[in-house]
């Protein structure tokens with residue numbers, strides 16, 4: 001028996017983008033339903049679990065107002081504070097860059113964001129995989145939901161985006177991660193070169209553990225991401241379980257994020273920092289804009305294009321800079337020697353700009 005529901009806004013996906021959109025739309029007074037295919041929000045974890053500090057976010061995205069409401073989290077969601085990112089060249093030359101952030105438990109972080117949405121009045125239904133999307137309607141195995149607006153917050157392979165002819169990120173890179181027990185320095189380590197062609201490997205410390213992972217761009221290497229991962233943990237002498245993985249959008253944000261009465265948000269819209277694959281904070285920024293825009297559409301009939309215009313005004317430029325830097329870096333990725341030289345030329349000052357989505361030249 002299939003139940004039928006009618007809501008103002010249906011959101012596919014309860015990751016950071018979906019929960020944030022749900023929170024702000026519900027706060028504005030519309031009826032919001034989130035459908036999540038996982039049995040439990042945030043589980044399993046497929047993430048490096050690193051978050052930049054509010055201070056770094058404010059510096060990186062100067063055109064976004066009041067970020068505290070997006071980035072303040074309860075103290076128990078901060079596993080370990082880090083103030084240095086250590087970058088390793090292919091020959092293991094170290095570059096130490098000051099960067100404030102913290103590690104978290106991604107499953108509990110996603111659950112916290114979902115709880116904020118529920119507190120605002122949104123309903124979240126788990127175990128509901130959306131299998132069909134049409135104008136004004138989405139369907140799971142046991143639900144038909146009719147809605148005035150459909151939000152695709154369903155990750156990099158977005159089926160909502162596909163159904164409405166919206167583009168995906170042009171560069172989807174596989175990345176995998178797992179946890180390793182032990183005591184680690186409070187420093188985020190990133191390893192570049194043939195160890196992770198076109199991407200990087202990381203050791204990100206947590207309390208009594210580290211998140212260890214690796215992402216690659218398949219244009220630059222022959223092996224699978226799991227093979228690179230196994231070699232990396234061997235080199236590091238770490239004992240790691242089988243990693244979990246998925247795709248990370250690593251290109252310009254998508255050219256269009258609105259079609260008719262549908263929008264895409266977060267990874268589904270390619271809204272990620274292409275220099276490092278960090279997408280949680282961008283999903284938060286985008287979700288707030290999306291939530292307000294869909295509510296205005298329902299309540300006042302304002303065009304959904306306002307969402308596209310507003311997120312581009314607030315944070316497109318730093319994302320574009322990061323994507324351009326990644327294209328430039330691609331000229332070196334094929335060769336360890338070129339990567340080594342490029343990092344020497346960049347030096348600390350330009351690398352500081354690079355990790356903050358700022359231009360590296362002049």
Ligand SMILES: Cc1cc2nc3c(=O)[nH]c(=O)nc-3n(C[C@H](O)[C@H](O)[C@H](O)COP(=O)(O)OP(=O)(O)OC[C@H]3O[C@@H](n4cnc5c(N)ncnc54)[C@H](O)[C@@H]3O)c2cc1C
Nearest residue numbers: 013015016017037047048049050130154155266267279280
């Ligand atoms: C290995 C790895 C490490 C990463 N490390 C970091 C990091 O350290 N810091 C950082 O900021 N970012 C990191 N990222 C990127 C970050 O995880 C994403 O950018 C972020 O999750 C985007 O949020 P989202 O809500 O757009 O998408 P997601 O978090 O992917 O959420 C999409 C949700 O939609 C659901 N869904 C999909 N299809 C359907 C469907 N048909 N029906 C119902 N539900 C559906 C999914 O189950 C999921 O819950 C990492 C990514 C990977 C792969």
